[in-house]
Every structure is written in C-alpha cells, then in structure tokens.
Amino acid sequence: MNSQEFKIISEFVLKSSGIVLSQAKEYLVDSRLKPIAETHGYDDVSALARGLNLAPQDVKLAVTDAMTTNETFFFRDKTPFKLFEDIILPQIAKARRTTGKIRIWCAAASTGQEPYSIAMLLLKHKRLSAGLSVEIVATDLSPSAINRAKEGRYTQFEVQRGLPVDLLVAHFTQDGTHWIISDNVKRMIKFSQLNLLENYTNIGVFDVIYCRNVLIYFNADTKRQVLTSVRKAIKPDGYLVLGAADTVIGSNGEFERAEARGLYQPIEAKQLRGAEVTALAG
Numbered sequence: 001m002n003s004q005e006f007k008i009i010s011e012f013v014l015k016s017s018g019i020v021l022s023q024a025k026e027y028l029v030d031s032r033l034k035p036i037a038e039t040h041g042y043d044d045v046s047a048l049a050r051g052l053n054l055a056p057q058d059v060k061l062a063v064t065d066a067m068t069t070n071e072t073f074f075f076r077d078k079t080p081f082k083l084f085e086d087i088i089l090p091q092i093a094k095a096r097r098t099t100g101k102i103r104i105w106c107a108a109a110s111t112g113q114e115p116y117s118i119a120m121l122l123l124k125h126k127r128l129s130a131g132l133s134v135e136i137v138a139t140d141l142s143p144s145a146i147n148r149a150k151e152g153r154y155t156q157f158e159v160q161r162g163l164p165v166d167l168l169v170a171h172f173t174q175d176g177t178h179w180i181i182s183d184n185v186k187r188m189i190k191f192s193q194l195n196l197l198e199n200y201t202n203i204g205v206f207d208v209i210y211c212r213n214v215l216i217y218f219n220a221d222t223k224r225q226v227l228t229s230v231r232k233a234i235k236p237d238g239y240l241v242l243g244a245a246d247t248v249i250g251s252n253g254e255f256e257r258a259e260a261r262g263l264y265q266p267i268e269a270k271q272l273r274g275a276e277v278t279a280l281a282g
C-alpha cells in the first residue's frame with residue numbers, strides 16, 4: 001500500500017468512526033484489511049483502498065468495523081466498578097427513589113464484558129435498587145463486537161481475565177470450551193449498534209454513562225464533539241465514567257471531576273447538591 005492509498009483509508013476511517021490512524025498504523029491497516037479485500041473480490045488492500053470511496057455500503061462498514069480495537073475484559077481496571085458499588089449506585093438509587101427508574105449506558109461496550117460486569121454488580125446489590133426499574137443500554141460502533149456481546153458467549157481465556165470465580169459460577173454455564181452468561185443477566189441489557197459521532201437523542205437520557213477507552217482513539221475536535229453530545233444524554237446529577245487514559249481536558253467544559261479519579265459529573269451537579277444542602281438546612 002502506498003502513502004496515497006493509506007491516506008484514502010485513514011481519511012475514510014476518520015470520517016466514519018472518528019478513529020485516528022497515524023502512518024505508524026500502516027501495518028495494522030494492511031493486516032486487518034487483507035481478509036476484507038479477499039472476501040469482497042479486490043486484488044489486494046491497495047485495490048480496496050483505491051475503490052473504497054465508490055465501494056458498496058457493506059464493504060465500507062466492514063472496513064470501519066475492522067479498524068476498531070475491541071480490547072476489553074470483565075471488571076477492567078477494577079476502580080470504575082468499585083466506584084459503581086461505593087458511590088454511583090448508592091447515590092443514584094437514593095436520588096431516583098421518586099422517579100422509580102435508573103438508566104445506565106455503556107457507550108463503547110465492545111464485546112459486552114463491561115455492561116455484563118455492571119449487570120452482575122446490580123444483582124449483587126439488588127437491595128439498593130429494590131423497587132426501581134433498572135435498564136442498561138449497551139452500544140458500540142462495531143457490529144461484530146455488539147453481536148458477540150448479544151451472544152454472551154466467552155472463551156475460557158476471556159472469563160479468566162478479570163471475572164471473579166464466584167461470579168463465573170453464579171452467572172455462567174459451561175458449553176464445551178466456552179461459557180455462556182445466564183438469561184437472567186442478559187435480559188437486563190439492551191444491545192445495539194451506535195456511532196458516537198452520529199445523533200443519538202433517540203436513546204434518551206441516562207443517570208450513568210460509561211464511555212471508557214474510546215476517546216483515546218479520537219482527535220481533540222472529535223473528543224470535544226462527543227463529550228458535548230454525551231452531556232446531552234446525561235441527567236444533570238448523573239455520573240460519567242471515563243477510562244484511565246481518558247480526560248475531559250480540551251472539552252467544552254460540560255463536565256468536572258467528581259468524588260474520584262475517572263468519575264465526572266455535569267458542572268450543574270455541584271449546584272444541585274448545594275441547593276439540596278441549603279434546603280435541608282433551611
């Protein structure tokens with residue numbers, strides 16, 4: 001692939017997903033697009049690149065999908081899930097006693113380990129959300145990742161990465177060399193394909209958003225645009241959880257750090273809490 005062909009692919013991927021492909025990723029592009037070129041009858045990746053802008057929609061979707069990095073595992077980085085148990089769930093459950101509903105969105109859910117980890121924590125702390133209806137929405141740009149998430153079928157290696165053995169025993173059944181998550185957990189989550197660059201007002205507003213380890217693939221403009229859209233999808237007192245390497249630095253200032261590292265709230269949250277304290281004192 002020459003530099004002009006690489007440029008066609010990187011510009012296309014940037015536009016379709018926000019993912020920035022630096023020249024150093026040329027080897028990655030080549031290895032990931034080779035099977036797509038073969039499947040769709042192109043001579044090689046160079047030919048696919050040259051024909052990409054006029055290619056059928058399924059080829060374009062396959063190219064974008066192939067350039068996503070779906071690395072994830074159960075309870076990844078531990079802290080975001082500890083925060084869920086210790087701060088997010090207790091606070092939100094208390095605040096939503098009156099509305100009766102908690103909505104959680106995993107905005108880059110990949111193959112499902114993140115939303116399933118949250119669902120298992122909700123079951124563990126059932127008492128906290130008793131009487132409330134809880135909905136988890138899990139979305140990802142990658143159709144192949146979200147299809148795997150829907151299946152809830154994991155290899156031995158995948159369940160060994162981060163999943164405590166008591167949760168494996170409680171929520172999975174073995175199927176040969178794979179493990180399948182129980183319907184009980186599965187039915188707590190609605191999975192669908194969604195691009196964070198597009199309009200998603202139709203999915204409603206959430207109390208908690210996990211948007212982890214995806215902003216790192218975007219440039220500053222895309223990150224700003226996504227955080228502005230995410231702000232519109234979160235309640236003023238809701239929580240946003242980002243990945244360890246993500247920050248809101250460079251955004252339009254919609255969010256500020258909450259009680260812990262990696263945890264954010266809309267800037268209005270502090271005012272709301274202040275008003276609550278004043279009302280209680282008065």
Ligand SMILES: C[S@@+](CC[C@H](N)C(=O)[O-])C[C@H]1O[C@@H](n2cnc3c(N)ncnc32)[C@H](O)[C@@H]1O
Pocket residue numbers: 016017018019068069070071072073076107108109110111114139140141142145194195196197211212213214217243
């Ligand atoms: C590294 S995974 C992170 C998965 C999970 N959140 C975690 O932290 O373990 C990044 C995910 O972001 C998704 N992604 C990339 N660009 C996206 C976009 N524009 N809209 C939605 N998802 C996107 C990829 O498909 C991939 O599954």
